[in-house]
Amino acid sequence: MHTVLVVDDETDILELVVFNLERQQFKVLTADNGISAVQIAKEKIPDLIVLDLMLPGMDGFSVYRELRADPRTNSIPVLMLTAKGEVNDRIAGLELGADDYVTKPFSPRELLLRVRALLKRTRKVTADASLKSGDFLLERNTLKLFLAGRPVDLTATEFKLLRLLVEASGEVQERDALLREVWGYSDTMLTRTLDTHVKRLREKLGKHAECIQTVRGVGYRFVSSPTPA
Amino acid sequence: MHTVLVVDDETDILELVVFNLERQQFKVLTADNGISAVQIAKEKIPDLIVLDLMLPGMDGFSVYRELRADPRTNSIPVLMLTAKGEVNDRIAGLELGADDYVTKPFSPRELLLRVRALLKRTRKVTADASLKSGDFLLERNTLKLFLAGRPVDLTATEFKLLRLLVEASGEVQERDALLREVWGYSDTMLTRTLDTHVKRLREKLGKHAECIQTVRGVGYRFVSSPTPA
DNA sequence: GTGCGTGGTGACGAATTTGTGACAGACGGT
DNA sequence: ACCGTCTGTCACAAATTCGTCACCACGCAC
Numbered sequence: 001m002h003t004v005l006v007v008d009d010e011t012d013i014l015e016l017v018v019f020n021l022e023r024q025q026f027k028v029l030t031a032d033n034g035i036s037a038v039q040i041a042k043e044k045i046p047d048l049i050v051l052d053l054m055l056p057g058m059d060g061f062s063v064y065r066e067l068r069a070d071p072r073t074n075s076i077p078v079l080m081l082t083a084k085g086e087v088n089d090r091i092a093g094l095e096l097g098a099d100d101y102v103t104k105p106f107s108p109r110e111l112l113l114r115v116r117a118l119l120k121r122t123r124k125v126t127a128d129a130s131l132k133s134g135d136f137l138l139e140r141n142t143l144k145l146f147l148a149g150r151p152v153d154l155t156a157t158e159f160k161l162l163r164l165l166v167e168a169s170g171e172v173q174e175r176d177a178l179l180r181e182v183w184g185y186s187d188t189m190l191t192r193t194l195d196t197h198v199k200r201l202r203e204k205l206g207k208h209a210e211c212i213q214t215v216r217g218v219g220y221r222f223v224s225s226p227t228p229a
Numbered sequence: 230m231h232t233v234l235v236v237d238d239e240t241d242i243l244e245l246v247v248f249n250l251e252r253q254q255f256k257v258l259t260a261d262n263g264i265s266a267v268q269i270a271k272e273k274i275p276d277l278i279v280l281d282l283m284l285p286g287m288d289g290f291s292v293y294r295e296l297r298a299d300p301r302t303n304s305i306p307v308l309m310l311t312a313k314g315e316v317n318d319r320i321a322g323l324e325l326g327a328d329d330y331v332t333k334p335f336s337p338r339e340l341l342l343r344v345r346a347l348l349k350r351t352r353k354v355t356a357d358a359s360l361k362s363g364d365f366l367l368e369r370n371t372l373k374l375f376l377a378g379r380p381v382d383l384t385a386t387e388f389k390l391l392r393l394l395v396e397a398s399g400e401v402q403e404r405d406a407l408l409r410e411v412w413g414y415s416d417t418m419l420t421r422t423l424d425t426h427v428k429r430l431r432e433k434l435g436k437h438a439e440c441i442q443t444v445r446g447v448g449y450r451f452v453s454s455p456t457p458a
Numbered sequence: 459g460t461g462c463g464t465g466g467t468g469a470c471g472a473a474t475t476t477g478t479g480a481c482a483g484a485c486g487g488t
Numbered sequence: 489a490c491c492g493t494c495t496g497t498c499a500c501a502a503a504t505t506c507g508t509c510a511c512c513a514c515g516c517a518c
Contacts (some may be wrong), residue, residue: 113497153476157494157495196478196496196497197495198477199477216505218385324493384504421465425467425507443466
């Protein structure tokens with residue numbers, strides 16, 4: 001199940017819909033009027049935003065720029081939608097960084113297909129904007145950690161470290177890379193510094209300590225749901 | 230730098246080009262005639278395939294299906310390209326699973342932009358092409374081996390060894406070569422070290438142990454589907 | 459069957475790599 | 489200056505990995 005924010009002028013409302021990838025159907029979840037689309041996006045963090053460029057009294061492009069400016073929304077794929085079919089406009093949209101661009105008139109089916117394609121493509125990247133497993137919640141965007149609802153204080157270094165690990169969730173991050181990215185280029189760091197910080201992170205992660213797996217001889221890896229062996 | 234395979238009829242050739250994401254330029258690498266596009270794709274494993282549907286004497290859709298049918302190419306994003314501008318055709322393309330669809334006439338710049346967008350989106354996914362064959366899935370980044378879905382932890386050396394074998398799937402790798410590439414140049418390794426590691430690998434491979442065949446007097450060979458012969 | 463050469467196996471100790479607790483300096487706020 | 493926190497470092501413990509060896513098993517030629 002995916003959440004898609006549709007910023008449209010057809011109905012003159014902003015719709016937060018759930019898109020069922022299998023059944024290929026939209027379903028309106030909430031409909032708020034008078035609230036900025038950008039506002040909603042930042043709160044709801046949808047998986048995809050369908051942005052109509054022909055908004056009344058509003059420049060679609062500037063909405064887009066706002067979305068890209070905020071860390072919470074800047075990685076959400078955007079499908080632009082417009083009546084303008086001119087090549088120039090299509091280029092402008094794509095050049096800005098839109099992930100796709102559909103021009104009216106289009107069949108609902110085509111839009112659906114493009115949405116599906118986009119969701120499929122970006123699922124892994126955006127699906128877990130915030131990682132959750134049980135009482136463990138790591139907000140990727142704000143980079144705050146919650147355990148059982150309670151926020152956990154992370155120091156700056158721990159933050160950087162955890163962030164690198166989480167952003168490459170599932171992949172092994174080499175010790176060298178971590179040292180370089182967290183502490184800057186330093187060959188001075190020949191010691192157990194990294195290990196110590198990993199230890200401290202694990203302490204704060206409590207029973208979720210296993211989420212940070214050590215890969216001997218290589219580095220560390222973050223996994224949301226630790227698989228035994 | 231990305232490799233893009235362009236299957237086009239404009240020039241009547243198949244072009245393997247390198248796409249410079251920063252400078253936004255294509256550059257023809259090789260141009261072979263008379264060779265199946267699918268063939269090239271399977272050999273070169275490009276990062277992206279631009280597929281013209283209006284190939285002479287050839288159905289673009291069937292090329293597409295062939296690409297999707299092979300494990301080596303089935304994860305490569307495909308951008309379809311055609312003169313057919315009808316909605317139905319666009320739907321057909323997207324429905325098949327194409328990652329994008331551009332209709333002629335289009336400005337070269339727009340194509341470039343779409344290519345860039347696609348590469349950007351799929352970079353991370355395809356960059357770490359994981360080796361797959363049968364039940365095997367060897368993820369380079371993760372340093373993990375999946376057997377029928379279940380993760381198997383490999384040590385650094387085991388991984389190097391298996392990787393070499395799998396990458397040359399089907400071919401015999403000589404003992405010397407393996408020793409050299411895994412352990413560096415070493416004539417010191419006159420012992421049973423390689424054998425031991427092969428043994429350990431086979432243990433971890435479980436019932437797939439037979440996939441690593443020993444070729445007496447020469448070396449080892451990896452085969453995805455061991456033939457009893 | 460016997461003998462030779464090559465590969466397989468289990469065990470073991472050394473080497474390498476990580477985890478841990480403690481500690482002292484640095485930094486910032488009061 | 490005082491105090492608490494954050495950080496890097498160290499010495500040492502614990503955990504794995506790795507190479508080696510002795511020994512066994514198998515295939516092949518005779």
